[in-house]
Amino acid sequence: MKAITVFANPKKFEALSQCIAPIAFWTFLVLSAIGLFFALFQSPADYQQGDSVRIMYVHVPAAWLSQFAFVFIAMMSLVAYVWRHPVADIVARSAAMPGAVFTALTIFTGAVWGKPTWGAPWVWDPRLTSVLILLFIYIGYIAVWRSIADTERAARFARLVALVGVINVPIIKFSVDWWNSLHQPASIIRADGPAMHASMLTPLVLMWLAYTAFFVWSVLTGARSLLLFNQVERRSRHAPRTAKITAFNAEASS
Amino acid sequence: MSFRAFLSRDLNRAFRAGGGWFYGLFFFALFSTAAGLVFGPAPTDLRASAPAVIWLGAAMALLMGASDVFAKDADSGFILILFAESESAARYLAAKAAFVLIVLVAPITLSAIPIAVMFSLPLIVAMTVAALLGAGLVGVGAVALFSAALSAGLRVGGLLPVSLATPIAAPLLIFGSLATKTIVEGGSVFAPETLLVLALACVNSAILPPFILWALRAGVD
Numbered sequence: 001m002k003a004i005t006v007f008a009n010p011k012k013f014e015a016l017s018q019c020i021a022p023i024a025f026w027t028f029l030v031l032s033a034i035g036l037f038f039a040l041f042q043s044p045a046d047y048q049q050g051d052s053v054r055i056m057y058v059h060v061p062a063a064w065l066s067q068f069a070f071v072f073i074a075m076m077s078l079v080a081y082v083w084r085h086p087v088a089d090i091v092a093r094s095a096a097m098p099g100a101v102f103t104a105l106t107i108f109t110g111a112v113w114g115k116p117t118w119g120a121p122w123v124w125d126p127r128l129t130s131v132l133i134l135l136f137i138y139i140g141y142i143a144v145w146r147s148i149a150d151t152e153r154a155a156r157f158a159r160l161v162a163l164v165g166v167i168n169v170p171i172i173k174f175s176v177d178w179w180n181s182l183h184q185p186a187s188i189i190r191a192d193g194p195a196m197h198a199s200m201l202t203p204l205v206l207m208w209l210a211y212t213a214f215f216v217w218s219v220l221t222g223a224r225s226l227l228l229f230n231q232v233e234r235r236s237r238h239a240p241r242t243a244k245i246t247a248f249n250a251e252a253s254s
Numbered sequence: 255m256s257f258r259a260f261l262s263r264d265l266n267r268a269f270r271a272g273g274g275w276f277y278g279l280f281f282f283a284l285f286s287t288a289a290g291l292v293f294g295p296a297p298t299d300l301r302a303s304a305p306a307v308i309w310l311g312a313a314m315a316l317l318m319g320a321s322d323v324f325a326k327d328a329d330s331g332f333i334l335i336l337f338a339e340s341e342s343a344a345r346y347l348a349a350k351a352a353f354v355l356i357v358l359v360a361p362i363t364l365s366a367i368p369i370a371v372m373f374s375l376p377l378i379v380a381m382t383v384a385a386l387l388g389a390g391l392v393g394v395g396a397v398a399l400f401s402a403a404l405s406a407g408l409r410v411g412g413l414l415p416v417s418l419a420t421p422i423a424a425p426l427l428i429f430g431s432l433a434t435k436t437i438v439e440g441g442s443v444f445a446p447e448t449l450l451v452l453a454l455a456c457v458n459s460a461i462l463p464p465f466i467l468w469a470l471r472a473g474v475d
Contacts, residue, residue: 126428133421140418147414156472157408161418164400164465171425178450 010227013087017220024217028210035206043200052116056200059109060188061208062102065215066134067169069099073141074166077159087223089155090230092162093145094222098215100138106131118182126179130172137165151230255342260349267326268357278319279361285311286369297374304373304383305434309427311369312362312387313394317416317423319358320398323350324406324470333406334474343467347399351463354395363388375438382443383434386451390430393455396462397423403466407473422462426454 039057046053076092079085110128111121122128141161148154176185187195194201268275289307293299327333336342366387370380401419408415433447442448 129424129428133424136417136421140414140421143414144408144418148408153472157404157469160404160465160469160472164422164462167461168421 008083008085008087010087014224014227017224021217021220021224024213024220028213028217031206031210031213035203035210038203038206043203049117052113053200055109055113057203057207059106059113060204061211062105062109063131064208065211066099066103066106066131067172068212069095069102069215070134070138070162070166071169073099074162077162080155081159081163087227089158090226091219091223093155093158094226095215095219096138096142096145097222098218100135100142102211102215103131103135103138107135123182125182126175127172127181127183130168130175134168134172137161137168141165255345257345257349257352260346261352264349264353265356268353275357276361278315278358279365281318282311282315282362282365283369285314286372290372300372300374301438304370304375305431305438307373308366308370308383308387309390309431309434312366312391313423313427315362316354316358316391316394317398317401317420320354320395320402321405321416323354323399323402325402328406328470328473333470337471337474343470347463347467350399351395354399355392358398359388359391359395363391379437382437386433386437386443386448387430389455390426390451393426393451393458394423396458396466397426400462400466400469403469403473407469422458426451426458429454 035057039054043054043057045051073092073095076088076095080088080092107128110131114123115121141158144158144161145154148157175181176183188201188204196204286307289303289311290300293303293307324333327336336346363384366384367377367380370383371377375383397419400422401415404418405415429447429450433445433451436445436447437443
């Protein structure tokens with residue numbers, strides 16, 4: 001609750017993001033280098049799928065982040081709606097593009113993996129279809145921000161789209177249980193622990209941390225740019241009036 | 255204004271000359287006919303394509319037919335006045351939902367019977383399919399109202415509001431066509447897919463109304 005109040009001040013948010021963003025960026029570079037090394041050279045090939053299983057280290061973290069990003073957007077939208085938080089909308093908006101990119105990456109790497117495993121890059125499987133729907137919701141969310149010139153009005157509708165669209169996230173998660181799916185069920189986040197050997201789990205977790213660091217960097221950088229853009233826009237809107245007042249004062253004093 | 259007053263005003267508007275109440279129905283009939291032509295006369299092909307054609311056509315007809323449900327009230331400033339009296343807003347939305355059920359859902363559901371027969375389904379199966387479609391369309395109707403509210407609020411019209419709302423209707427379409435396929439293939443009427451269609455229709459009808467009011471309010475704030 002206190003954090004919500006503290007970060008309502010754009011200056012404080014900006015100062016914090018200036019400090020955290022470079023750390024997140026370097027964390028991403030280091031962890032992805034280590035993670036890729038483990039994924040390509042240290043982890044074993046799958047006994048059935050062979051080396052094609054290594055796509056998992058790019059595909060699975062992207063899928064997790066694509067859903068996490070949308071839940072994050074919905075949470076920020078709720079904070080903006082309930083507390084009229086000035087930074088929450090900006091943070092939600094800046095999370096949309098990386099979220100959409102992660103979703104597109106999930107679909108693309110899934111297609112690359114699907115070709116040798118299922119024999120087709122795309123099947124109308126519930127998991128695949130619900131992730132494609134998530135991409136459409138991301139595109140719709142971004143389109144709302146871009147199609148309305150008035151930022152406050154755009155924010156009101158974007159919050160609405162985020163809070164309704166988040167219904168799709170549990171559908172994605174449970175699609176493999178509710179439908180007859182080609183996609184494998186959950187093998188990491190399970191009640192009885194991960195069903196994966198440590199040699200494969202280690203690079204997967206490293207890549208997930210790297211992706212998360214990238215997401216943090218991307219959101220903070222995007223939010224800072226938006227805050228600066230808003231400041232410049234506000235100043236340019238008031239600049240002619242201020243110039244006129246200064247000129248008037250100068251004339252009056254002379 | 256009372257629920258009855260809101261509803262009779264909208265029904266009068268829709269059924270007078272040029273009211274366009276039948277456009278949704280007309281689109282559904284046209285879409286199904288075009289699909290029938292594309293799939294050809296072979297009864298096996300028609301029967302196999304019937305679930306998808308009926309559900310997709312009906313959902314599109316409903317989403318597009320209801321897209322301007324709030325438009326006239328938003329343009330005239332009626333919604334702005336409505337939100338000044340918070341009690342009327344719920345009655346207004348209930349009347350709009352009843353309006354969509356009477357003018358769009360009911361005719362589309364009834365017309366699904368002859369369309370299903372045209373797709374080589376026996377009459378009893380066609381009636382069962384139509385009953386299931388009617389139940390599912392209640393949920394799609396809630397999505398259509400949400401899309402219409404976005405359209406009125408965003409004031410952009412066209413494809414954006416429909417594109418924003420369609421993903422929410424996707425699970426209903428998927429389970430609806432699956433349940434219809436089960437019925438067409440002689441399976442149980444109360445298969446898990448059918449129960450899921452009913453559950454999703456209830457969930458949509460319960461969850462979406464506050465969001466519809468929110469979208470309308472966001473448009474006038």
